[in-house]
Structure formats: structure tokens, C-alpha cells
Amino acid sequence: MEKSNCVTGAERVPITPEICLKAFEKASNEEDRDGMERAIAMWMCNEDVVSTGVGGKQSINLEQRAKEIHSGLDEFSQSKRTTAVAIVKNADGTEQILVGSSVKRLSPAQRELLNSGEIEAIGEGHAEVTIINQAKANGQTVIDIAASRPICPNCANTINEVGANPVSPLKKVKR
Numbered sequence: 092m093e094k095s096n097c098v099t100g101a102e103r104v105p106i107t108p109e110i111c112l113k114a115f116e117k118a119s120n121e122e123d124r125d126g127m128e129r130a131i132a133m134w135m136c137n138e139d140v141v142s143t144g145v146g147g148k149q150s151i152n153l154e155q156r157a158k159e160i161h162s163g164l165d166e167f168s169q170s171k172r173t174t175a176v177a178i179v180k181n182a183d184g185t186e187q188i189l190v191g192s193s194v195k196r197l198s199p200a201q202r203e204l205l206n207s208g209e210i211e212a213i214g215e216g217h218a219e220v221t222i223i224n225q226a227k228a229n230g231q232t233v234i235d236i237a238a239s240r241p242i243c244p245n246c247a248n249t250i251n252e253v254g255a256n257p258v259s260p261l262k263k264v265k266r
């Protein structure tokens with residue numbers, strides 16, 4: 092999924108994560124709260140387009156899947172950790188699902204929940220970053236990524252840098 096359209100105000104413009112992030116950074120620098128919210132809304136709108144499968148490709152709801160696998164944790168861990176799920180593309184064009192945690196590994200109960208084709212990502216850092224690092228190490232391209240809680244600005248940046256689409260909400264930045 093490289094580009095999708097969404098209506099922002101009166102015009103219909105192609106939205107990419109880069110455009111959303113630029114708009115967000117600009118508004119953030121200017122401390123323009125409305126602008127920041129618009130940029131987030133733009134990204135969310137993009138997410139809607141992505142999750143309805145404009146690319147003609149049947150895809151799973153990654154955010155829902157992240158929450159499902161997250162629910163494999165006990166309540167305390169659910170409140171402390173994040174679970175992320177991403178669609179990645181292999182060098183041969185086939186796709187795979189990577190699932191990562193904000194701690195080094197998924198819990199055994201979470202691993203039990205994985206379907207065939209869903210692979211655990213292992214490593215340090217936020218769940219989203221763990222997935223991106225493992226994908227990079229294996230020559231995979233991250234396409235869409237979602238997390239069980241709003242994606243933090245650092246992860247949003249990393250996701251943007253690798254050209255992936257965040258398909259679950261981003262964390263709102265407090266002033």
C-alpha cells in the first residue's frame with residue numbers, strides 16, 4: 092500500500108505517512124495544537140482507507156489482532172506492556188505476520204495464541220521497534236503495523252523512516 096486518498100477539508104489529496112508526519116512535525120514546532128490534531132486525523136483517515144483494503148488485498152485487522160494477542164497477558168502485564176503486530180513482505184514477495192512485545196519476548200501464553208504464519212519478533216525496545224529490527228535483520232519490509240496501545244512519537248518516527256504505515260492510533264502529544 093503506497094498511497095491512498097482521503098478527504099481533508101475541501102480537497103482530496105494523496106496521503107502518505109510522510110505527509111502526515113511532516114504536517115504533524117510542522118504543527119508541533121509551531122505549537123499549533125489544532126494542526127497537530129488535524130495531522131493525526133489525516134493519519135487516522137489513512138488508516139481507515141488502509142484497513143478497508145483499498146489495495147484490493149484482503150488483510151487482517153492488525154490492531155484487533157494486537158489486542159487479541161495482548162489479552163494473552165495477565166491484567167498487570169497488560170497494563171505495563173505493549174503488543175504490536177505487523178504485515179511484512181519477504182524478499183520473494185510473500186507476506187508474513189510479525190508479533191512483538193515491549194519486553195524481550197512474548198509470554199508463553201501469548202505464543203500459544205499465534206496462528207500459523209504469525210512469527211514472534213524477539214528483541215529489546217518498544218514492541219513496534221522490535222518488529223522493525225527483526226524485519227530489517229531478515230531482509231523483510233514492514234508494510235502495515237499496529238499496536239495494542241497508541242503508538243508513541245518515537246515509534247511513529249521509526250515506522251515512518253522504514254516507509255511502513257501505522258494502522259492503529261498514534262499517541263496524542265501533550266503540551
Ligand SMILES: [Zn+2]
Nearest residue numbers: 217242243246
Ligand atoms: Zn513506542
